[in-house]
Amino acid sequence: MIQLEDMRLLTQTLDSGSFTAAAERAGVSKQYISRRIMALEAQLGTQLLIRTTRHLRPTDLGRAYADQARAILQQVAELEQSITGASQSPRGHLRVTAPMSFGTLHLSGLLARFLGAHPEVSIEIELNDRVVDLHGEGYDLAIRIGALADSSLIARRIAPMEMVACCSPSYLRYRDAPKVPSDLQQHDCLLYGHGSLVEWHFGARGHEKIRLQGRLRANNGELVRDAAVQGMGIAYLPTFIVDPELASGQLVTILDDYRLASSAVYAVYPQHRQSSPLLSAFCDFLSQELSIRSGKSMS
Known part of the structure; x- marks a missing residue:
């Protein structure tokens, strides 16, 4: 359990950008977080963070470790939800990538509504028009437009498109x-x-x-x-x-x-995430909201 907590502190530190911000988020001192991450580095036998007076950034191994740690923490949260019966109220962190125009035109307002309805959920979204490697870059879900290449990913249709x-x-x-x-x-x-x-x-x-x-x-x-x-x-x-x-x-x-x-907009995600209550709830929400819009302005 201590190692899981250290993973959580490491990812929170990287997401926050500093020990101070991470400490405020976790409700502990920045000295405590620094000591725990140093202990984790000693246990792993490698440096995870590069610390300077002005910046804090991960080493290459630190970035890879943090990506895997996020996935493990998410799986633990989903397991806890399934055991406690809390799947009706999604919680956890979701990393999403989407095309720039689709994100700015259609996701910006929807994300606020989804987060407002689920106070225990956090979302990190990156907008760009390249095809992202979900496995390699640690994303949970991608929004993709039109024809999809054959892959091991699961694709769910969420809106019509021409x-x-x-x-x-x-x-x-x-x-x-x-x-x-x-x-x-x-x-x-x-x-x-x-x-x-x-x-x-x-x-x-x-x-x-x-x-x-x-x-x-x-x-x-x-x-x-x-x-x-x-x-x-x-x-x-x-x-x-x-x-x-x-x-x-x-x-x-x-x-x-x-x-x-006619083609479609798809939510695409790895097979191991298909049982995620959070991912399922997010896809359900997008499908419902975008289907309503499709009769007005999307198709």
């Missing part, structure tokens, strides 16, 4: 609308993604991939959307980013006959 090609009415006043996807290569395309070439996928008479270059490429969908509204070209974006602009007429869809079949 990809649409769109532009402003002003763009079409001086350029003819493309009739087939290959016509896009003659247009100003606003690219959302990474790399010098970006692929846009279309359907109708089979799956068609169009590789495009453009004068503007960004890793943020809202920036690309705003450029399209300003008449700079054609964008290819998820409906959850452009629905308000489509509804207001600032953007119009093109190539509607070539849309892919």
Whole structure:
């Protein structure tokens, strides 16, 4: 039990950024936390933290140990919940990663509501558009958009989603609308993604991939959307980013006959977390809330 408590103090120290902040959170002295972590380092025979007068950061081994310690502490909390019958009131810590635009547009308000309803839950969320290694980087859950690569992860559908090609009415006043996807290569395309070439996928008479270059490429969908509204070209974006602009007429869809079949937003998590009451409650909450929104502005 002492080692579990030392794990808890180490992770709280790293999460808080200092011994002082961790001590306030744990209700103990910073000297006590420092002594316990030094004892843990002595037991393991390795340095876990690099301490300077201004900064506190983990060594590489310390970071790896802390990631595993968080997972162990979470499993212990879930075991306690299952034994005490407290699974109806989730508690524990959840590390989540989500795409930047989806997170800012749809998760920011929902997270506050979920935390407000579950006072014993804490959430750490990172927003970025790269594909995160959940196992290697210690995340409990990822929000992913569209088609999923085959993997050992479990994927739960939490909201509908479509990809649409769109532009402003002003763009079409001086350029003819493309009739087939290959016509896009003659247009100003606003690219959302990474790399010098970006692929846009279309359907109708089979799956068609169009590789495009453009004068503007960004890793943020809202920036690309705003450029399209300003008449700079054609964008290819998820409906959850452009629905308000489509509804207001600032953007119009093109190539509607070539849309892919509706896709979805997924919550993805490792198999060993599928019995987690906290993760299940969070996925249930997102599915319910986003399903309500889907009838209004997400699909």
